[in-house]
Amino acid sequence: MDKEYKAGEIERRWQKFWEEIKLFKAPEKPKNKYYVLEMFPYPSGRDLHMGHLKNYAIGDAVARIKMMEGYEVLHPMGWDSFGLPAENAAIQWGIHPREWTYNNIEGFREQLKKLGLSYDWDREFATSDPEYYKWTQKLFLILYKRGLAYRKGAWVNWCPNCKTVLANEQVVEGKCERCKTPVEKKKLTQWFFKITEYADRLLKDLEKLRGHWPEHVIKQQENWIGKSEGTEIVFKVGDLPIRVFTTRADTVFGVTFISVAPDSEITDEILKFVSDDHRENVLRYINESLVKSPEERQKGKTGVFTGLYAEHPFTKEKIPVFVADYVLGEYGTGAVMGVPAHDQRDFEFAQTYKLPIKVVVFPEKNEGEGFEEFLKCMFEETDSERFSLEYKGKRYIFQPKRAYELKGILKDSGEFTGLKSDEAIKRIGQKLKEMGLGGPAVAYRIRDWLVSRQRYWGAPIPIIHCPRCGEVPDENLPVLLPHTENFLPKGRSPLEDVPEFINTKCPRCGADAKRDPDTMDTFVDSSWYFLRFTDPKNDKEIFDKERANAWMPVDQYIGGAEHATKHLIYARFITKVLYDEGILKYDEPFTNLFTQGLVLKKFWWSPVHLKSFPNPEDVEYRDGKPYLKADGTPLEERLEMMSKSRGNVVPLGPFVDEYGADAARVAILFAAPPDMDFEWTDATATAAIRFLNKIWRVFYGFYQSGVRAENEPDLNDRDFVITINEIVAGIRKDYEKFKFNTAIAKLMEAINAVENAKITEKTKGWFINVFVRLLAPVSPHLAEELFHKFDMDKLLGKETVFKTPLPEPLPGLIREEVEIGVQINGKFRGTLKIPINSDEEYVLEIVKNNERLSRYLTGEIKKVIYVPGKIVNIITGL
RNA sequence: GCCGGGGUGGCGGAAUGGCAGACGCGGCGGAUUCAAAAUCCGCUGGGCUUUAACGCCCGUGCGGGUUCAAGUCCCGCCCCCGGCACCA
Numbered sequence: 001m002d003k004e005y006k007a008g009e010i011e012r013r014w015q016k017f018w019e020e021i022k023l024f025k026a027p028e029k030p031k032n033k034y035y036v037l038e039m040f041p042y043p044s045g046r047d048l049h050m051g052h053l054k055n056y057a058i059g060d061a062v063a064r065i066k067m068m069e070g071y072e073v074l075h076p077m078g079w080d081s082f083g084l085p086a087e088n089a090a091i092q093w094g095i096h097p098r099e100w101t102y103n104n105i106e107g108f109r110e111q112l113k114k115l116g117l118s119y120d121w122d123r124e125f126a127t128s129d130p131e132y133y134k135w136t137q138k139l140f141l142i143l144y145k146r147g148l149a150y151r152k153g154a155w156v157n158w159c160p161n162c163k164t165v166l167a168n169e170q171v172v173e174g175k176c177e178r179c180k181t182p183v184e185k186k187k188l189t190q191w192f193f194k195i196t197e198y199a200d201r202l203l204k205d206l207e208k209l210r211g212h213w214p215e216h217v218i219k220q221q222e223n224w225i226g227k228s229e230g231t232e233i234v235f236k237v238g239d240l241p242i243r244v245f246t247t248r249a250d251t252v253f254g255v256t257f258i259s260v261a262p263d264s265e266i267t268d269e270i271l272k273f274v275s276d277d278h279r280e281n282v283l284r285y286i287n288e289s290l291v292k293s294p295e296e297r298q299k300g301k302t303g304v305f306t307g308l309y310a311e312h313p314f315t316k317e318k319i320p321v322f323v324a325d326y327v328l329g330e331y332g333t334g335a336v337m338g339v340p341a342h343d344q345r346d347f348e349f350a351q352t353y354k355l356p357i358k359v360v361v362f363p364e365k366n367e368g369e370g371f372e373e374f375l376k377c378m379f380e381e382t383d384s385e386r387f388s389l390e391y392k393g394k395r396y397i398f399q400p401k402r403a404y405e406l407k408g409i410l411k412d413s414g415e416f417t418g419l420k421s422d423e424a425i426k427r428i429g430q431k432l433k434e435m436g437l438g439g440p441a442v443a444y445r446i447r448d449w450l451v452s453r454q455r456y457w458g459a460p461i462p463i464i465h466c467p468r469c470g471e472v473p474d475e476n477l478p479v480l481l482p483h484t485e486n487f488l489p490k491g492r493s494p495l496e497d498v499p500e501f502i503n504t505k506c507p508r509c510g511a512d513a514k515r516d517p518d519t520m521d522t523f524v525d526s527s528w529y530f531l532r533f534t535d536p537k538n539d540k541e542i543f544d545k546e547r548a549n550a551w552m553p554v555d556q557y558i559g560g561a562e563h564a565t566k567h568l569i570y571a572r573f574i575t576k577v578l579y580d581e582g583i584l585k586y587d588e589p590f591t592n593l594f595t596q597g598l599v600l601k602k603f604w605w606s607p608v609h610l611k612s613f614p615n616p617e618d619v620e621y622r623d624g625k626p627y628l629k630a631d632g633t634p635l636e637e638r639l640e641m642m643s644k645s646r647g648n649v650v651p652l653g654p655f656v657d658e659y660g661a662d663a664a665r666v667a668i669l670f671a672a673p674p675d676m677d678f679e680w681t682d683a684t685a686t687a688a689i690r691f692l693n694k695i696w697r698v699f700y701g702f703y704q705s706g707v708r709a710e711n712e713p714d715l716n717d718r719d720f721v722i723t724i725n726e727i728v729a730g731i732r733k734d735y736e737k738f739k740f741n742t743a744i745a746k747l748m749e750a751i752n753a754v755e756n757a758k759i760t761e762k763t764k765g766w767f768i769n770v771f772v773r774l775l776a777p778v779s780p781h782l783a784e785e786l787f788h789k790f791d792m793d794k795l796l797g798k799e800t801v802f803k804t805p806l807p808e809p810l811p812g813l814i815r816e817e818v819e820i821g822v823q824i825n826g827k828f829r830g831t832l833k834i835p836i837n838s839d840e841e842y843v844l845e846i847v848k849n850n851e852r853l854s855r856y857l858t859g860e861i862k863k864v865i866y867v868p869g870k871i872v873n874i875i876t877g878l
Numbered sequence: 879g880c881c882g883g884g885g886u887g888g889c890g891g892a893a894u895g896g897c898a899g900a901c902g903c904g905g906c907g908g909a910u911u912c913a914a915a916a917u918c919c920g921c922u923g924g925g926c927u928u929u930a931a932c933g934c935c936c937g938u939g940c941g942g943g944u945u946c947a948a949g950u951c952c953c954g955c956c957c958c959c960g961g962c963a964c965c966a
C-alpha cells in the first residue's frame with residue numbers, strides 16, 4: 001500500500017475491473033429489480049462541469065446502495081441529442097449539427113466514464129440515432145391512430161429569433177424560454193398532441209405520486225393542469241349560440257356585455273353576422289390585437305363592439321357583444337360574460353366603454369370583513385353620476401371603485417334572489433341544463449401540446465400529404481432525416497427545400513405527394529426514452545412488452561425541478577397513452593422522484609459589457625466592491641447556476657485529474673442536502689480532499705501494522721463499538737432518505753473516532769470491514785481499493801464491495817451509561833451520567849445529592865417529567 | 879395576486895417537541911519543520927462577573943400563544959427563493 005493516496009491510479013484500476021466483471025450490466029428480465037435513472041443530458045459541449053456532476057453523483061450513490069441491498073439494478077445513460085443548440089452552434093462554428101452533436105457525445109461519454117459511474121453502457125443510445133427516432137416516429141403514429149395527434153390551424157406561439165413555433169410549456173412570462181425573445185402569435189397549421197384529453201387523469205393520478213414526489217412538483221403540475229369547475233352559459237345571437245364559461249354563475253344577472261377573444265373559433269362564426277358598418281372596425285381590431293405582444297395586451301382592457309346583441313338566458317335582455325383581447329381564445333370557450341360589478345377585469349372594461357354596472361351579489365351581513373370589503377369596492381367620493389341601491393332596508397348612493405369579487409347573497413336575480421352564491425351556482429347550473437342553455441362544465445388551463453417545429457435537427461414527422469388521400473401515415477420507418485448543408489432556420493422547415501426528402505409517393509395511391517416538412521419537438525424524444533432503456537437494441541418494435549414491464553416503472557428518477565411542467569408531464573402523458581394502447585402495465589412512469597438542487601457559482605456582470613462576463617482574474621475589489629481591472633467598470637456580483645455562457649463553470653476534467661472522481665463526488669454530496677441549491681467554492685473541495693486523504697492515512701497506518709478486516713469486534717472495546725454502531729444506524733437512515741451530506745458527516749465522525757481510539761487490532765479490523773462498506777456508495781473507487789487491500793474480498797467471499805451488503809448495527813449493544821439533560825422548572829441546569837435503566841426515583845435521588853443541581857431545588861417537588869435516556873424536568877413549588 | 883419552499887454562528891449547514899449549533903470551511907493559539915506545505919493537538923455563538931468556573935444572562939426573521947419543555951406545534955406579521963399569472 002502506497003503512503004500517498006493516488007486517486008487517479010486507483011480510479012483507473014477499479015473502473016477497468018468493474019468493466020471486466022460486468023458489474024453494471026443489467027439483466028434482461030430481472031426478478032428483484034430496481035430501476036434508477038437520472039434525466040439524460042443534452043450534449044451541449046465537450047466538457048462537463050461541477051453543475052452536471054450533482055445529478056450523476058446522486059444517481060450513482062443510489063444505484064450503488066441498491067446494488068449493496070441486493071437488487072438487480074438498471075442504471076442506464078444516453079443522450080437527448082436533438083435540438084436547437086446544435087443548429088445554433090453549427091451556425092456559430094460552421095459545422096454540421098450532426099457532427100457537432102456526436103462530437104459532444106464523445107466528449108461527455110469519455111468524461112462520464114472517468115467518473116466511474118455505474119452505468120450499463122451497453123444500453124446507451126442517442127435520440128438522434130435513426131435506430132431510436134424510428135421509434136419516436138412510431139410513437140407519433142400510435143398517437144395518430146388513437147386520434148391523439150392531429151393537425152389544426154391555430155394561433156400559436158412563434159419565436160421570431162428561433163424561427164419556430166413553441167409549445168405553451170416553452171413560453172415563460174411571454175418569452176421564449178431559450179432565447180428570451182418575446183413570443184408572437186401566428187396562425188399556422190401545426191401538429192398537436194391531445195394532452196387535454198388526459199388532463200383529468202394526469203391530475204387525479206398525482207394522488208398516486210403524493211409522498212413519493214416532491215410536493216412542489218405535484219403542486220406545479222396541479223396548477224399547470226388548472227382544473228376549474230364552473231358553468232357553461234349560452235347567450236344566443238339569433239340562432240348562433242355564444243357559449244361562455246364562468247366559475248361565478250351566481251353573477252349571471254349582473255351581465256352587461258359579452259366578450260369574445262379575437263383568436264377564438266366563435267369569433268369566426270360571429271363575424272358572419274357582423275353588419276358592414278361594423279365589419280371593418282372589428283376586423284381591424286382583431287388584426288391589431290393579434291400582433292400585440294403579451295405586455296401590450298396586458299396594458300389595458302380594449303375591445304370593439306360588433307353591433308350584435310345576445311339574449312340573456314334568464315332576463316331575455318339584449319346584451320352587447322364585443323371582441324376583446326383580454327379574453328383568452330384557448331381557455332374555456334373563448335368567450336366570457338361581462339359582469340363589471342363582480343369581476344375586476346370586466347369592471348375595467350366597462351369603465352372604458354361606459355357600460356352599465358349591475359350589482360347582484362352582496363355580503364351576507366352588513367358588518368364584518370365581507371361588508372368592509374364591499375364598502376371598499378363600491379363607494380368612492382365623486383361628483384359624477386351615481387348608482388343607487390337598496391341593501392338591508394337602507395338606500396345607498398355610490399360610485400363603484402372596483403369589482404366586489406367575494407361571494408355572498410344574491411340580489412335582483414329573479415328566482416335565485418336570496419340564495420347564497422354556492423347554492424345559486426348549483427341551481428343556476430341545473431336550470432340552464434333544463435333549458436338547454438348550458439349547465440355545469442369544467443375548464444382546464446392546460447393546452448394541447450404543440451409538437452411540430454420548423455427546424456432541421458429533429459425527428460421528421462412521419463406523415464405524407466397526398467393531394468388525393470390527404471394525410472397518410474408513413475409506416476415505412478424510419479423517415480430518415482436527410483443530410484443537407486442547408487439547415488439554417490428560416491421561418492419554415494429547412495426540410496421543405498430538400499427535394500429528395502420532401503417529394504415522395506403516396507403510400508396509399510402512389511400519386512406524387514409531399515412529406516410533412518416539420519420535425520418533432522425534442523420533448524417528444526425524451527417523453528419515452530426511459531422505456532427504450534429497457535430494450536434499447538430492439539429493431540422489431542418500440543420495445544418488448546415483457547422487458548419493459550419487467551423493469552418499469554422507474555423506481556427512482558432524479559433530475560432538475562425545472563422539468564416539472566414540461567418533461568415530467570409529457571412523460572406521464574405518453575406513459576398513459578401506451579398503457580391505453582395495452583403495451584404497458586403501468587400508467588405512471590416514475591414511482592419516486594427526487595429533484596436535486598443546482599450548483600451555483602459566483603460571477604460578475606456589468607451593465608456596460610452586456611453579454612461578456614469577466615474572468616475572476618480580470619476583477620479587482622475596491623472597498624469591497626468589484627470592478628473590471630482593465631477599465632474600472634463597476635461590476636455586479638451574481639450567484640447563478642453554472643453555465644458556459646456566464647463563464648462561471650468549474651470544469652470537471654482538471655479537477656478529476658488532480659484530485660480524483662471520488663473527491664469531486666464527495667465534495668458535491670457533502671456541501672449541502674442534495675435537494676438544495678448551493679454555491680461551489682474552494683472550501684467545498686477542501687473538505688472532501690482532506691477527508692479522503694485522512695481515510696487513506698488512517699488506513700495506511702492500519703495496513704503498516706498488519707491489521708486486516710475482521711468479522712467481529714473485540715467487545716472489550718465496548719464504548720468504541722457502540723459509537724460506530726450508532727454511526728452505522730445513522731448512515732443507513734441517511735442513505736434511505738438521500739441525506740448524503742449528513743451521511744458523509746457521520747463517516748467523518750467515524751474516521752475521527754478511530755484515529756486516536758485505544759482499541760485492539762481485532763476491533764480495528766472490524767472497523768475497516770464496516771467503514772469501507774459504508775463509504776462505498778459515496779466514494780466507490782477508494783472503498784473498492786481498501787476492500788481489496790484489507791482482504792475483505794477473502795473475508796466476505798465477494799469479488800467486489802458492491803456485492804456485499806451495507807453493514808448493519810450489531811444487535812444487543814446498548815450503552816450502559818447515558819448522559820441526560822436536567823431541567824429544573826423548565827430551565828436547563830446541567831447534565832447527568834446515569835445507568836441506562838435508571839428509574840425516576842433514582843434519578844431524583846441523584847439530582848438531590850448533586851451539589852451543583854440541588855441548589856436549584858427550592859421548595860417542594862411538585863412534578864417530575866422523566867424521559868428515559870433523554871431528559872428529566874423537575875418542577876418545584878417556587 | 880395565487881401556489882409551493884425557506885429564514886439557525888464569520889460561512890456551508892446539523893438537530894423523531896427533550897442538552898441548539900453535529901460535520902465541515904474559515905479564524906486564533908500550540909506541536910512538528912532549517913523553513914514552508916502537509917499533518918496533529920487545543921480553543922472558536924454573543925454578553926456579564928476578581929467567588930475566572932461544575933458560575934450567570936441572552937440567543938434559531940419579528941410579535942403573540944400552546945406545553946413541564948418550542949428552531950421544531952398554533953395564530954398574526956416581515957423578508958428571501960422558486961412556480962403560475964387577464965385562466966373568467
